[in-house]
Amino acid sequence: MTNNFCSRRLALGLLAKACLGCTFWAWGSLAHADSVDLLAQFMKQARSGRAQFTQVVTSPTRPGQVARAKNSSGGFEFQRPGKFRFDYRKPFVQTLVADGQTLWLHDVDLNQVTARPQSQVLGATPAALLTSASDLQALKNDFQFTPEPDRDGLQWVRATPQSPDGQIRSVMVGLRAVPAGPELVVLDVQDSLGQRSLLTFTVFETNPLLPASTFVFKAPAGVDVIRP
Template identity: 60%
Template sequence: MTLPIARRALLSRSLFAIVFVAIGLGSAWADGLSSLEGFMRSAQSGRADFTQTVTAPSRAGEAARSKTSEGTFEFQRPNRFRFVYTKPFAQTLVADGKTLWMYDMDLNQVTARQQSQVLGSTPAALLASAPNLQALEKDFTLQPEPDQDGLQWVSATPKSRDGQLQRVRVGFKNDQLAALDILDSFGQRSVLSFRNLQSNPALPASTFDFKPPAGADVIRQ
């Protein structure tokens, strides 16, 4: 069984937006790049609820199309995270450090990808693995932005033109991550809003374990 083309494209393009959340949860500071550097050092794990709105670019004669989803996520550095989508359809995305698993409950289908190949080619992986701001600036142009919608913003633009990300904006409020605003190379925009954030909770190792459900169709790529 394979995903319908339109849905598979949406999930694939949304993956890069999702991956960013694995590196962007917890307490932060509102004083620009030095705050981002401190956050990168201090936030080693996290947990939150999220709402994600993905908007496809408008086409000739058609209005832009948006899809909204909700769920929960957790992460543990390095390179481990778990997303559980609950609305509008159930889906689970787990990175266990070696394999990236995506389970679609409606289709009873699991897609497994080698994590180093999937994440290693994206700017999100560089941001997740960078130990400090100086290392991050080798691959991204970082720029504080004016306050907007009650949030303090920092933008990260990849220096390489070969990736699937145009730009990500990170928004903070009251020393907490509040939003990610991501634009990919397809012109698709993904905005994630967070609530009930917890920084550095104790997460059991089993949080990032995944075993395909019995009877599920497993596709390895």
């Protein structure tokens, strides 16, 4: 009995060491992955997500002017393919919902809802980059992806729209390699007019169970609905 017990303990110990070694090997491989590969892993693994965000929008300035930044914050959720929700809470309440067919923008202060077909307005945008496809290959008709030097403890990918005529000039994606899988931390967007929008995500949850109602939008009673 004693010999059998000792043999079982030894076998379990060896198995635990083997599994631990596999875990560290996988984490080490992830930590040293090329940033484009890391983005591909994020898109493959993160079928849905939820996070808090802050957004800083800086407009281009003329010589002698001081740059002015507009700050906002709120919550973000997404589910592939093609569904996402931004709930802006500060400084103004706005809701942006993509249900897979229609992009809805509800501006509470204006008491107005704008509805546009997603296929016409998303295109090569950061939202499309994050939510429209489940793998990087499917986006290569819209974006060119190049690795950038690591900085601020993150790995960076530059996504450049293939079409030079769009509103977006480039999107820098900042990712953190953690044992649970790649984590989205920053989107740094430069548009064709020189405006910069910096989105920083915190408390990021990968693959949460999101109810279907998350991506259903119904215009409140009495609100004007505009369909350009």
